[in-house]
Amino acid sequence: MQMKYFKTQKESDPRQHVQVKSWVSQAFDLSEDVSVMITELQCTEEGCPPIETVIAIMVTPGKPQQYKIHKPLAEVEQTDIVSLTAG
Amino acid sequence: MNKTIIENQVPVTVLTGFLGSGKTTLLNRILTENHGKRIAVIENEFGEIGVDNDLVIGAEEEIFEMNNGCICCTVRGDLIRILGNLMKRRDKFDYIMVETTGLADPGPVAQTFFMDTEMQEKLQLDSVTTVVDAKHIWQHIDDSDEACEQIAFADVILLNKIDLVTEGELDQLEARIRSMNSAAKLYRTKNAVVEMDKILNVGGFDLDRAMEVDPQFMEPEYPFEWAGVYNLSAGTHELLLQEGPDPAMKLALVPVNESTDEALELAVEPVVMVFSDDEHELSAGGTLQPSGQLTELNLTANELHFDVQIDRTGAYALFTEHHPDEFQTQLFVSGALVKPVVEREFKPDHEHDDEVTSVGITTPGDLNPGRLDDWIGDLLQTKGPDIFRMKGILSIKGEVNRFVFQGVHMLFDGRPDRPWGDEQRYNSLIFIGRNLDRTELTKGFESCLA
Numbered sequence: 001m002q003m004k005y006f007k008t009q010k011e012s013d014p015r016q017h018v019q020v021k022s023w024v025s026q027a028f029d030l031s032e033d034v035s036v037m038i039t040e041l042q043c044t045e046e047g048c049p050p051i052e053t054v055i056a057i058m059v060t061p062g063k064p065q066q067y068k069i070h071k072p073l074a075e076v077e078q079t080d081i082v083s084l085t086a087g
Numbered sequence: 088m089n090k091t092i093i094e095n096q097v098p099v100t101v102l103t104g105f106l107g108s109g110k111t112t113l114l115n116r117i118l119t120e121n122h123g124k125r126i127a128v129i130e131n132e133f134g135e136i137g138v139d140n141d142l143v144i145g146a147e148e149e150i151f152e153m154n155n156g157c158i159c160c161t162v163r164g165d166l167i168r169i170l171g172n173l174m175k176r177r178d179k180f181d182y183i184m185v186e187t188t189g190l191a192d193p194g195p196v197a198q199t200f201f202m203d204t205e206m207q208e209k210l211q212l213d214s215v216t217t218v219v220d221a222k223h224i225w226q227h228i229d230d231s232d233e234a235c236e237q238i239a240f241a242d243v244i245l246l247n248k249i250d251l252v253t254e255g256e257l258d259q260l261e262a263r264i265r266s267m268n269s270a271a272k273l274y275r276t277k278n279a280v281v282e283m284d285k286i287l288n289v290g291g292f293d294l295d296r297a298m299e300v301d302p303q304f305m306e307p308e309y310p311f312e313w314a315g316v317y318n319l320s321a322g323t324h325e326l327l328l329q330e331g332p333d334p335a336m337k338l339a340l341v342p343v344n345e346s347t348d349e350a351l352e353l354a355v356e357p358v359v360m361v362f363s364d365d366e367h368e369l370s371a372g373g374t375l376q377p378s379g380q381l382t383e384l385n386l387t388a389n390e391l392h393f394d395v396q397i398d399r400t401g402a403y404a405l406f407t408e409h410h411p412d413e414f415q416t417q418l419f420v421s422g423a424l425v426k427p428v429v430e431r432e433f434k435p436d437h438e439h440d441d442e443v444t445s446v447g448i449t450t451p452g453d454l455n456p457g458r459l460d461d462w463i464g465d466l467l468q469t470k471g472p473d474i475f476r477m478k479g480i481l482s483i484k485g486e487v488n489r490f491v492f493q494g495v496h497m498l499f500d501g502r503p504d505r506p507w508g509d510e511q512r513y514n515s516l517i518f519i520g521r522n523l524d525r526t527e528l529t530k531g532f533e534s535c536l537a
Contacts, residue, residue, distance in 0.1 A: 014205070018205070033172065035167050035171040037167050037202060037206075038203060038205070039202045039203055040204070041153070042464075042499075054153055056153065056164075058167060061147075061149055061168075063151075066153065
């Protein structure tokens with residue numbers, strides 16, 4: 001699948017972003033002052049998902065926990081987040 | 088130009104510069120000037136700000152890498168946390184300044200603002216502003232990655248402490264900085280005194296301004312960086328150099344009709360041909376003659392002294408591969424230091440392996456979006472670590488709106504901008520980074536034209 005750098009892309013819904021952050025906080029039982037960063041990384045290499053969602057939880061300074069979900073943010077569901085805690 | 092500042096986004100200025108450059112002086116000035124903005128400050132060199140401000144937050148540089156095997160980017164964990172907490176007090180301020188340490192790599196700081204979707208929605212990286220100590224930057228510009236990157240990443244550069252150097256030195260420094268980053272706005276300052284509208288809300292990513300075509304892009308490239316015409320009497324003179332960034336330097340000494348710009352201009356094309364010949368190596372202690380031959384000075388000895396043998400009094404033009412100041416080159420006639428009567432700098436066609444440069448491309452025509460996607464995807468994947476910044480305005484075939492984009496290393500952010508309307512459609516983009524191959528980039532981009 002080809003990336004669409006230069007095509008008009010549908011902006012990701014900010015509500016989905018807030019929702020996923022909230023699922024992360026719930027699933028990992030994070031306190032309010034723990035920052036969570038969510039981003040989508042794109043890749044053109046064969047065999048890689050074209051877009052994956054990367055989540056970094058900044059619990060300990062300097063050592064964020066990082067998780068990857070092999071789908072765009074818009075398709076991330078609560079079960080995807082819950083399954084990260086099992087790993 | 089639509090600065091693409093969305094309502095309620097907080098503008099952020101990232102302030103970089105080596106220790107002693109005047110960065111904190113500038114910050115203190117910004118905090119005390121009457122510009123009506125409430126500014127929150129995140130500073131790495133905590134305690135330096137002399138202004139009472141309860142929105143000053145200390146940060147400790149905390150870098151981490153996000154890597155999925157293909158895309159790799161480093162971000163600042165401390166900034167993510169601090170900005171996240173700061174945004175909970177959003178009603179207390181309307182601008183954020185991030186001051187980095189003198190030795191900070193600006194890459195992770197800038198990438199932080201591109202990484203988190205929520206952060207992108209709430210904050211707008213207005214500019215990276217770099218303060219340069221006009222007197223002492225030469226000590227770092229050739230051998231410090233941080234100094235080069237701070238200049239390369241900048242949207243705005245203050246050449247500060249101009250009272251400590253001569254006009255000529257400033258011109259030389261400005262030319263060097265322009266060769267590294269031709270898109271930045273450059274201001275000469277003393278005590279970091281600059282109008283606030285040059286620093287705050289400048290819309291560094293205001294691409295119309297950033298992409299104003301630098302005439303240097305259009306200049307032809309030469310195999311030499313500098314030429315100067317000297318009036319030399321018959322006899323043996325002395326050329327002295329100091330160790331510099333390269334172990335050798337090619338040069339040619341040729342007679343010219345008179346010591347004028349016009350006479351120098353007439354010599355340029357013939358000397359371009361001389362520079363395409365094989366060079367004759369000359370070691371320290373050897374004799375240089377106005378033979379019209381290409382000579383390569385070996386600059387590895389302790390004493391870099393060469394004789395200059397002139398048989399007939401007259402005007403002579405010296406063309407050098409690198410700027411002579413890089414080797415503190417001096418010419419002595421009868422023991423007295425002589426300066427060139429006229430001199431000129433040239434845009435060089437050579438680049439040192441790790442040199443930071445800008446490559447600008449401006450071309451009319453529409454672009455094929457599919458080919459463009461393939462090209463930029465491959466470019467970011469393979470050259471992303473070397474591309475510090477890129478910005479552009481593009482004309483995509485079939486799209487009524489201009490497309491504006493910017494990137495930091497492998498991260499890319501692009502969006503449609505205002506309609507082209509009656510304006511003639513064109514493409515203008517710039518890359519700033521290391522090991523950039525101008526020919527390859529231009530060829531690659533032009534292959535995307537529809």
